[in-house]
Amino acid sequence: MTTPPPAHETGDASGGRSGGGKEFDLGKLLAERGSERYELHGKYVNPQLPRMLRTIGFDKVYERGEGAHFWDADGNDYLDMLAGFGVMGLGRHHPVVRKALHDVLDASLADLTRFDCQPLPGLLAEKLLTHSPHLDRVFFGNSGTEAVETALKFARYATGRPRVLYCTHAFHGLTTGSLSVNGESGFRDGFAPLLPDTPIPLGDLDALARELKKGDVAALIVEPIQGKGVHETPPGFLRAAQDLLHQHKALLIADEVQTGLGRTGDFYAYQHEDGVEPDLVCVAKALSGGYVPVSATLGKEWIFKKVYSSMDRVLVHSASFGANAQAMAAGLAVLSVMENEQIVANARATGELLKSRLAALIDRYELLSDVRGRGLMIGIEFGRPTSLKLRSRWTMLQAARKGLFAQMVVVPLLQKHRILTQVSGDHLEVIKLIPPLVVDEGDVDRFVTAFTAVMDDAHNGGGLMWDFGKTLVKQAMANR
Structure with missing residues (x-):
């Protein structure tokens, strides 16, 4: 029987693996080539981004970030009112989240074997579900659009119906499934055919009822506050929509990718309206702590049991990096900070x-x-x-x-x-x-x-x- 060496003995004194090759030095690489950032991006990534940034004078060089602020190379302080499109819920480099990631890396866990059950995913799921006690299970992915894709797949499978309703001007992501429920034509143009879908005006219960009567609707997906334009669902709409959907055996999906985890002054934005209990809830962005991509799709027991109905279907929906230890540690640390620091x-x-x-x-x-x-x-x-x-x-x-x-x-x-x-x-x-x-x-x-x-x-x-x-x-x- 082979006994593994202690974690601190698996590399050389500098933290790298021993060997004859030249060691990777990130600090040195950034020092030598960091000034090429805009040229590198224009040449190898998205050429329109640096062009756009230069046009509007946004081609800044930021060197450091902490909390709600970052600094340029001259030491000038900038106030961040964007939070990385909502990712930086706790600001940049929160010490508790940072320590949790150091700790999980130092633990040298046997992560992502895929044929075991690690403790961190279960612990994070348990903690997340305390904030939505009407839900029972969690699927972990890597991004908001993955959380939406999961909800769409689960809703269609659980109901046996193909069509998903969404609200005009909605934004739910840019992968093919989530793009199907994206209300902005500029994102959709040129990527058809998409999933069977139908838009309804935000807050229009009559339009919702008309579509539900056709009998082929799996779900309505809705942002309680739309990111595009910052439009809130009208008072009473979510509860009334939920009742209509359930009368027709369809589901309510709440996209809380941007609004969730405290953004709107409650843990979830749907909680501002009494009696609203979505069948599926999509979470991402701020759950990462700004470090490791992570998303979660929370749902009711019966939905998950239908999708994962037998051992043959155990991997029918999965993600290669889903529930990795770093992401789970970041999520647990974020929820701890949210509670402890109010x-x-x-x-x-x-x-x-x-x-x-x-x-x-x-x-x-x-x-x-x-x-x-x-x-x-x-x-x-x-x-x-x-x-x-x-x-x-x-x-x-x-x-x-x-x-x-x-x-x-x-x-x-x-x-x-x-x-x-x-x-x-x-x-x-x-x-x-x-x-x-x-x-x-x-x-x-x-x-x-x-x-x-x-x-x-x-x-x-x-x-x-x-x-x-x-x-x-x-x-x-x-x-x-």
């Missing part, structure tokens, strides 16, 4: 403060039309002004391409105030704020002060801002 309560209180302070500006600025959302998921919408001077400029922008004014706000927020934000979807005059859930009152002050300055500049006819608008107009016209 992350959900902070998202609720700080979000209410930020939203109220922004809403107070609506009467002050004619270009500002709405502030909406929940918790730390806030949409700022711009609209047609009333004064003649601003109206003519607004019309010029809209004629070139809808969404350019929102981009004109995002750019000076970064370039002049070092605050990173995003336009909330193609052709939308909406900025979406989804900062790390650890932002504080000082961060709120900083954002509101900067946003006020940008709005003052826009309404006073500030040359730099509107000059940049002309650049965007030329770019939009050139791409037609």
Whole structure:
């Protein structure tokens, strides 16, 4: 019988395997070639990304991140109001999550043998399910789109029906199944044929009822708050939709990939409405702690039992890297931090403060039309002004391409105030704020002060801002 050596003896003193080859040195590689980042990406990855970033002046070089902030090579501090599209729920490099990953690597576990049952997946599933006690089982994948794919497959198999309903303007992912329930034609164009699907307007119960009467609907998938445009489901819609679906033996799938894990001031966004108990819930993004890709699809016992109905079907749905030890450790650490540091309560209180302070500006600025959302998921919408001077400029922008004014706000927020934000979807005059859930009152002050300055500049006819608008107009016209 061979006894394995202790973990610390499996490599040489520097942590690498012994041998005659040159050791890999990540720090040295970054020091030598980190300055080539934009050229490397343009040559070998997506050539349009560096082009786009340079066009709008977003081609920054960030060197370090911590919490809700990061720093460039000159030591300038930036406030992150984007959180990596929601991935950085706890901010960057939370010490508890970081330590958990060091610990799991040092443990040298026999991970991903695929023919055993490791403890970490069961422990994370158990912990996740405490936040949705009406659900029973969890499938672990690697991304939000995988979580959605799992839910779509499980719903179709469990009901024996092919068609899935989704809401207009929804975003559920970009793989083929999730793309089938994506409400943005720009993402879908050129990738047909997709799954049998039908869009319904968000909140339209009559449209839902009409489709359900056809008898072939497996499920409705819905974001309780849509990421694109930050539109919340109308009060009472989720509960009424759930009742309709169950009357017709169809399922409710809640896509909480972006809204889940405290983002909206409750653990899940569907929990803002009493009596809503989705049959399947999709989770990802913030569960990673910003380190290791991980997703989870939570569901009811009977659904999982139908999918995994016999030993012959034990691997009928699986993922090569699903439930790996690093991902499970990150997820457990994230949930621990959320509980111990009252992350959900902070998202609720700080979000209410930020939203109220922004809403107070609506009467002050004619270009500002709405502030909406929940918790730390806030949409700022711009609209047609009333004064003649601003109206003519607004019309010029809209004629070139809808969404350019929102981009004109995002750019000076970064370039002049070092605050990173995003336009909330193609052709939308909406900025979406989804900062790390650890932002504080000082961060709120900083954002509101900067946003006020940008709005003052826009309404006073500030040359730099509107000059940049002309650049965007030329770019939009050139791409037609």
